[in-house]
Every structure is written in C-alpha cells, then in structure tokens.
Amino acid sequence: MAGRRALLAGPVLLAVTFGVFAAADLSPFDPVKAYAGTAGLTAPQAELDRLRANLGADRPLVERWWDWLTSALGGDLGTSASLRQPVADAIAERVGWSALLAATAFAAALLAGTALGVLAARRRGGLLDRAATGLAYTLQAAPAFWLGLLAVWLFSVRWGVLPSGGLTDADSDTVTAGQVARHLVLPALVLALSQLPWFYLYVRQGVCDALAEDPVRGARARGLGERRVLLGHALRSGLLPVLTLIGSRMPELITGALLVETVFSWPGIAAATVQAATSVDFPLLAALTVLATAAVLAGNLLADLLHGLADPRVGFDG
Amino acid sequence: MADPLTAPAWRPARGRRGRRPGRRASGLRLWVCAAVLAAAVLAVLLVPPLVRLDQQAVDLSARLLPPSPAHPFGTDDLGRDLLLRCVHGLRVSLLTGVVAALAATVVGTAVGAAAAALGGWTDRLAMRVVDGFASVPPLLLGVFAVALFRPGVWPVVVSVALTHWLSTARIVRAEVLSLKSRPFVDAAVSGGASRWRVTVRHLVPGVLPQAGLAAVLMVPHAVWHESALSFLGLGLPAHQASLGGLVQAGRGSLLAGAWWPTLFPGLFLIVPTLAVAGLAAAWRERLDPRRRSELIP
Numbered sequence: 001m002a003g004r005r006a007l008l009a010g011p012v013l014l015a016v017t018f019g020v021f022a023a024a025d026l027s028p029f030d031p032v033k034a035y036a037g038t039a040g041l042t043a044p045q046a047e048l049d050r051l052r053a054n055l056g057a058d059r060p061l062v063e064r065w066w067d068w069l070t071s072a073l074g075g076d077l078g079t080s081a082s083l084r085q086p087v088a089d090a091i092a093e094r095v096g097w098s099a100l101l102a103a104t105a106f107a108a109a110l111l112a113g114t115a116l117g118v119l120a121a122r123r124r125g126g127l128l129d130r131a132a133t134g135l136a137y138t139l140q141a142a143p144a145f146w147l148g149l150l151a152v153w154l155f156s157v158r159w160g161v162l163p164s165g166g167l168t169d170a171d172s173d174t175v176t177a178g179q180v181a182r183h184l185v186l187p188a189l190v191l192a193l194s195q196l197p198w199f200y201l202y203v204r205q206g207v208c209d210a211l212a213e214d215p216v217r218g219a220r221a222r223g224l225g226e227r228r229v230l231l232g233h234a235l236r237s238g239l240l241p242v243l244t245l246i247g248s249r250m251p252e253l254i255t256g257a258l259l260v261e262t263v264f265s266w267p268g269i270a271a272a273t274v275q276a277a278t279s280v281d282f283p284l285l286a287a288l289t290v291l292a293t294a295a296v297l298a299g300n301l302l303a304d305l306l307h308g309l310a311d312p313r314v315g316f317d318g
Numbered sequence: 319m320a321d322p323l324t325a326p327a328w329r330p331a332r333g334r335r336g337r338r339p340g341r342r343a344s345g346l347r348l349w350v351c352a353a354v355l356a357a358a359v360l361a362v363l364l365v366p367p368l369v370r371l372d373q374q375a376v377d378l379s380a381r382l383l384p385p386s387p388a389h390p391f392g393t394d395d396l397g398r399d400l401l402l403r404c405v406h407g408l409r410v411s412l413l414t415g416v417v418a419a420l421a422a423t424v425v426g427t428a429v430g431a432a433a434a435a436l437g438g439w440t441d442r443l444a445m446r447v448v449d450g451f452a453s454v455p456p457l458l459l460g461v462f463a464v465a466l467f468r469p470g471v472w473p474v475v476v477s478v479a480l481t482h483w484l485s486t487a488r489i490v491r492a493e494v495l496s497l498k499s500r501p502f503v504d505a506a507v508s509g510g511a512s513r514w515r516v517t518v519r520h521l522v523p524g525v526l527p528q529a530g531l532a533a534v535l536m537v538p539h540a541v542w543h544e545s546a547l548s549f550l551g552l553g554l555p556a557h558q559a560s561l562g563g564l565v566q567a568g569r570g571s572l573l574a575g576a577w578w579p580t581l582f583p584g585l586f587l588i589v590p591t592l593a594v595a596g597l598a599a600a601w602r603e604r605l606d607p608r609r610r611s612e613l614i615p
Contacts, residue, residue, distance in 0.1 A: 012450050027466035141591035143542060145549045146565055146584035153577050255457040259546060273458065274550050277465035289454065289462050296453045
C-alpha cells in the first residue's frame with residue numbers, strides 16, 4: 001500500500017502543477033498586467049507586447065509549465081510580486097512558523113481528544129459523555145475564524161491576558177522565545193479546538209467498540225484492574241483507527257491554518273497564501289498550492305506507514 | 319456493538335445516569351431539528367420580500383448598540399440592524415450553498431456513475447482524477463480558483479462544486495458497482511438493453527437516494543466553505559454580505575469591545591448546520607436501525 005502510494009505521489013504532484021498552470025491559462029488573469037501594475041493601464045501596446053515576450057507569457061502553456069518545473073527543481077520558484085522577494089526565500093522564512101503552530105495545535109488536539117474520548121467512553125451515555133459529544137458537534141460546525149475572533153474578544157479585549165495577533169509585541173524588534181510562546185497560545189488553542197472534535201469522536205467510538213470486544217472481556221475475566229483494562233487493552237485497540245487516519249488530517253489542518261493564521265496575523269505560509277490570492281500573486285500562489293499538495297501526499301504516506309507499523313496484519317507493499 | 323442479551327451484567331462502563339436516550343428523546347430531537355430548519359428556511363424566504371425594512375439602512379446615531387428589544391442582535395458600526403442583516407446573510411449563504419451542492423452532486427453523480435458503468439481504463443482514470451483533486455486541500459483549491467477568476471457569486475459556486483464533488487463521485491461509484499452485480503441488471507442486459515439504457519434507467523435511479531442524502535449533507539459544508547472564502551475577502555462582494563462577510567465586517571468592531579457583530583452571524587451558521595446533522599442522523603437511523611447513531615445529538 002505504502003509503496004504504491006509513494007509511486008503515485010510523483011505523477012499526482014506533476015498533474016497538480018500542470019493543473020495550476022492550465023487554470024491560470026483559462027482564467028482572465030494576465031501575467032503582463034499583473035507585472036506592470038497600474039503602469040500597464042497607460043503604457044503603449046508595443047511596450048506591453050515587449051514585456052509579454054520578455055516574461056515569456058506569449059509561449060504555449062506546456063512550454064511555460066516545463067520551464068517552471070525545471071527551474072523549480074533547481075530551487076528557483078520565481079519572484080513574488082506582493083512580498084517583493086524570491087518565492088523560495090519567502091517560503092523558507094515562513095514555513096517554520098507554520099510548522100510550529102500546526103505541530104503545537106495538532107499535538108494538543110491529539111492529547112486532549114484522546115484523554116476526553118477515553119473518559120467519555122468509560123461512562124458512555126453519562127453526563128461527561130453527553131456534554132463532550134454535544135460540544136464536539138457544535139465545535140465541528142463552528143468555523144475556525146469565528147472561534148478565533150471570539151477568542152480574541154475574550155482573551156485580548158475583555159480580559160487583556162493574551163496578545164491578539166502577530167508573532168512579537170508591537171514595540172519589540174527582536175524575536176524572543178518567551179514572546180513567541182505568548183503569541184502562540186491563542187492561535188494554537190483555536191486551531192487545536194477546530195481539530196479536537198474529530199479526534200475526540202474517533203477515539204470515543206474506537207474505545208466504545210473495543211470495550212465490547214473479546215480481548216477486553218478476557219482481560220476483565222482475568223481480574224485486571226479497570227485502569228489497566230481501559231488504558232492497556234481498550235485504548236490500545238481503540239486508537240488503531242485514529243492512528244492510521246492521523247496523516248490524512250493534513251487537508252483539514254491546512255484549511256484550519258489558512259483561517260487561523262489570517263485571523264491572528266501569524267507570519268506563516270498559510271497567511272501568505274491568502275495574501276497571494278487577494279493580490280493575485282501567481283508565482284507565490286502556484287508554489288504554495290503545490291507545497292500544500294505535497295504536504296497532503298506526505299500525510300497520506302505517513303498514514304499508510306503508521307497503519308503498517310501499528311497493525312502487523314497489514315503489509316507494506318500489499 | 320454490545321448486544322443487550324449477551325452484554326455482561328458486570329460491565330461497569332455505564333453510569334447511573336447513563337440510560338440510552340429512548341425513542342421519545344430521539345423523536346423530540348427530530349422535531350426540534352425540523353422546526354429549527356423550517357424556521358430558518360421560512361425566515362429566509364419570507365422576511366426579505368415581506369418585511370419592508372432596508373437591511374442597508376444606515377443610522378449613524380445608532381452605531382454599535384448592544385442587543386436590546388428594539389434591535390435583538392444589536393447594530394453594527396454603521397447602525398444597521400444585525401438581525402435583519404443576519405437573515406439576509408443567511409439567505410445569500412443558503413442560496414449559494416444549495417446551488418453549489420446541487421452542482422457538485424450532478425458532477426459527482428455523473429463521474430461516479432460513468433466510471434462504474436464503463437469500468438476498465440475509464441474507471442481507473444476517473445478515480446485517479448478524484449485522487450488528484452482530493453490531494454489539494456479543499457479551501458486552498460477554493461482560494462486558488464477564486465483568486466484567478468475574480469471574486470463573485472459564480473467563482474464561489476464553481477470553487478465549492480470543484481471541491482465537493484469527490485465524495486459524491488466515490489459514493490455513487492461504489493453504489494453503482496454493487497448494483498451492477500444484481501440480477502435485475504443481468505435481466506436487462508439479456509433482454510437486449512444497451513449499456514446506456516442500463517446505466518440511465520436501472521443503475522442511476524438506484525443511487526439517487528444516496529446521492530440525495532449526500533447533497534443535503536453537503537449544503538452546510540458548502541455554506542461553511544463559502545463563508546470561509548467570504549471571510550478571507552475572496553468570496554461574495556460586500557453588497558451581497560453572506561454570513562462569512564458579516565463576520566469579517568464585525569471584526570473591526572471587535573477590538574472596540576463589540577462582540578455582537580461577530581457572535582450572531584456565526585450562530586446563524588452553526589445552528590442550522592447542527593439541525594441538518596440531526597435530521598441526517600434521524601434519517602440514517604430510520605434506514606438502518608441497527609446503526610443507532612448516538613454520536614449526533
């Protein structure tokens with residue numbers, strides 16, 4: 001499974017890069033006008049034509065795509081007009097902050113979701129279970145940007161305990177770990193809350209199902225303690241479906257990051273994607289779309305690998 | 319799932335209060351969900367044409383009033399009544415969501431049915447296309463499409479349809495494949511029906527209930543997607559404020575301490591979504607009583 005996925009990832013990525021170029025070709029987007037900006041409105045046609053030839057925008061689609069691909073493999077992704085720097089530099093500068101935010105939120109959601117799920121499954125139908133499940137469905141229906149704004153209102157405006165956005169305080173020009181940690185709390189909390197329902201519901205369901213199965217019955221028959229049964233037996237087999245699906249959460253994580261980074265002005269690549277889209281910055285947008293696709297494919301691969309590692313019945317190349 | 323007859327009596331996993339919600343509770347839930355949805359749909363259909371109030375009426379003397387009997391949801395930074403604006407926003411959001419979900423369902427059903435009915439290379443190619451689309455994060459695909467094709471109603475509808483047809487295509491394909499092995503299809507084929515006729519008259523009608531359920535469940539998702547795009551400034555233009563646009567507009571007042579322009583449009587998004595989820599759970603329970611859903615409240 002994993003081997004086949006890895007083989008498929010290359011062609012899919014190629015197809016996506018081509019799709020990105022084909023979509024731009026079909027759309028009313030004109031790279032010459034985008035490059036020239038307001039000067040393009042008054043410039044003579046001959047000038048625009050020369051610019052078009054210089055940019056290579058008059059060549060056929062396949063040729064432009066191939067050029068982009070070969071130079072991208074060499075590390076040159078073009079220049080971003082909205083950030084005024086090479087796309088590769090812009091990504092390198094920002095990808096770390098995005099990874100920090102996403103990893104913190106993901107770990108928090110995983111831990112809190114597992115703990116809550118086990119507690120809810122232990123007394124299924126109990127007060128905690130009903131409250132947490134209802135809350136999980138509400139959170140799942142709530143858009144991340146709305147949660148983010150409410151969190152800003154509560155923590156920054158009303159109580160004034162946490163900063164409302166950015167990476168560092170406004171009056172500081174150095175990045176210190178303490179400041180970053182303080183600024184990280186709210187975005188990570190909101191991103192974790194938006195991912196939490198999924199983990200919680202899956203763990204709860206998995207543990208509920210496992211509690212009704214023979215291994216747990218056998219463990220109880222041997223007189224093992226409740227804690228041992230719950231954590232050693234039920235959680236272990238109940239976590240399996242969650243573990244195998246962790247990698248496939250990548251699209252939702254990226255979607256959440258797009259919204260949360262924008263709300264909190266977090267200097268990551270997701271926020272840069274939105275900026276690139278609003279200012280129709282094609283080189284940046286194309287690179288980030290391809291990057292996100294690569295992340296999703298890597299996540300799928302990770303899911304397959306975890307499945308193979310966790311469940312010995314699954315072969316790696318079946 | 320534990321069968322009540324064989325479940326061990328000593329199993330401590332259920333607390334004292336942990337009775338299973340009985341039939342009556344689930345019936346009540348069904349009615350509450352239906353009532354909420356009916357109220358939302360009626361409000362959206364009737365309020366704009368019947369209530370002669372201008373949602374855009376600016377009253378600068380009534381800026382950012384907190385909720386009060388005169389303005390149950392308060393007013394925004396231009397003194398516009400938020401209840402009225404939320405109803406209009408829900409109308410825009412629902413309309414976009416329903417049209418986009420329909421478009422996605424039509425595309426998904428067509429691709430899924432064609433792939434399963436034709437089989438072979440067509441099937442493999444179609445499923446690889448589905449995989450390819452599925453590997454781009456949905457909101458990012460939407461952002462990309464809207465950025466290149468300029469904001470407006472149709473790019474948003476297209477971007478939602480582009481990102482949502484995949485699941486329908488997979489469901490329809492699986493259903494058609496299972497229908498294909500049923501005897502009535504063999505009967506039709508041996509009766510001389512063409513492949514086209516078998517597909518259109520025998521296979522597709524069989525998957526329409528599934529596709530319909532998927533379409534209904536897709537509407538909240540489509541509305542959510544549209545709201546996210548509008549919130550990012552890539553969705554509908556400001557004069558057609560959808561719920562996401564309203565949240566975005568309320569953002570400016572938030573730092574001044576006014577929570578109501580942000581809170582209420584979000585609630586308008588969440589409550590109907592929960593109602594649709596509840597109805598879908600009841601529907602599924604009716605179709606398959608063994609799978610009594612306890613997840614969906």
